[in-house]
Amino acid sequence: MISRVAEHCFWLARYLERAENTARVVEVNHTLLLDFHVPVSQQWRPLLIISGVHDYEKEATAEGVQEFMTWDRDNPFSIASSLAWARENARIIREVISGEMWERMNFYHLWMQGTDGRRLYDANRSEFYSKVRRINQLLHGIADATMSHGEAWEFFKLGTYLERASQTARIMDVKYHTLLPQVEDVGSPIDNAHWVAILMSCSGCEPFYKKPRPTPIDPGTAVAEFLIFDEQFPRSIRRCLWGCQEATAAAAGQPLGLHPTEPERQLAELIAYLDARNIPDVIREGLHETLTRVVDSVHEIGVAIHSTFFAAAVVPVGLTQYQSQTFSTYATGMTQSQA
Numbered sequence: 001m002i003s004r005v006a007e008h009c010f011w012l013a014r015y016l017e018r019a020e021n022t023a024r025v026v027e028v029n030h031t032l033l034l035d036f037h038v039p040v041s042q043q044w045r046p047l048l049i050i051s052g053v054h055d056y057e058k059e060a061t062a063e064g065v066q067e068f069m070t071w072d073r074d075n076p077f078s079i080a081s082s083l084a085w086a087r088e089n090a091r092i093i094r095e096v097i098s099g100e101m102w103e104r105m106n107f108y109h110l111w112m113q114g115t116d117g118r119r120l121y122d123a124n125r126s127e128f129y130s131k132v133r134r135i136n137q138l139l140h141g142i143a144d145a146t147m148s149h150g151e152a153w154e155f156f157k158l159g160t161y162l163e164r165a166s167q168t169a170r171i172m173d174v175k176y177h178t179l180l181p182q183v184e185d186v187g188s189p190i191d192n193a194h195w196v197a198i199l200m201s202c203s204g205c206e207p208f209y210k211k212p213r214p215t216p217i218d219p220g221t222a223v224a225e226f227l228i229f230d231e232q233f234p235r236s237i238r239r240c241l242w243g244c245q246e247a248t249a250a251a252a253g254q255p256l257g258l259h260p261t262e263p264e265r266q267l268a269e270l271i272a273y274l275d276a277r278n279i280p281d282v283i284r285e286g287l288h289e290t291l292t293r294v295v296d297s298v299h300e301i302g303v304a305i306h307s308t309f310f311a312a313a314v315v316p317v318g319l320t321q322y323q324s325q326t327f328s329t330y331a332t333g334m335t336q337s338q339a
Contacts, residue, residue: 050167
């Protein structure tokens with residue numbers, strides 16, 4: 001597979017996942033504020049920080065932030081922008097994805113660009129965000145059932161898991177530490193409500209309560225342990241990193257752990273960091289510090305994926321030194337001429 005196709009598969013998945021995450025976080029935050037009083041300065045700005053938007057100059061009002069995070073095409077993290085870029089990536093690799101997936105991508109793209117999406121947004125905000133969540137879930141189901149599970153599929157999975165790992169860590173860190181800065185509030189009803197909101201923001205509420213626990217622990221610790229370490233929940237950081245590791249090895253075309261690429265090495269390092277700790281260790285060392293390390297590491301892994309698979313000058317195995325130099329010069333020339 002050429003690197004251009006692989007990159008578009010990777011970013012198609014990331015943009016779809018990003019649209020769903022944004023919809024879920026905005027809806028959960030809106031619901032939480034209906035039930036609890038939160039200072040104005042801490043109501044909607046955390047959503048911007050979760051998405052990496054630190055230069056929002058306007059007042060962070062409910063309508064302003066929801067409009068910005070939903071419809072602003074200049075905001076690369078908005079739902080409209082994410083779905084538009086997902087569709088563009090799908091268009092470029094039209095021959096790789098299935099006809100059913102392309103048809104559904106177009107349907108939802110037109111729904112967002114036309115009047116139907118805006119009409120539902122104005123009439124029923126909760127139903128609108130629920131529908132956006134279902135877009136990603138449906139497209140992932142169609143892709144799983146209709147795409148060949150080859151290299152393209154592995155890069156699609158890699159983009160999905162990498163985006164999930166980053167978003168779960170960001171949601172836990174920014175949302176909790178920004179909305180609940182008072183130590184005396186720990187263990188209070190509003191504290192518990194915030195942790196439930198974090199679970200809902202990660203689609204983890206139902207599996208969390210269904211999971212048996214041998215010993216009772218406080219809600220905050222239990223939620224943090226579940227979202228970081230759980231081996232079965234598909235959005236836990238550990239589970240997502242495992243998915244990234246498997247997809248990266250498969251995309252590289254070699255067994256896991258055999259001649260690891262740079263992304264595999266960094267993933268193994270981050271997984272080992274988490275495996276060496278349990279939730280008491282994380283709480284003692286600092287939840288914020290642990291999550292910050294995860295977010296920074298995931299970013300570095302994304303850079304390594306780009307340089308290894310999408311931007312590298314690949315030289316066929318077995319060439320002599322002269323042949324390798326000739327091949328590299330030829331490949332560089334082709335790249336420059338194509339640009």
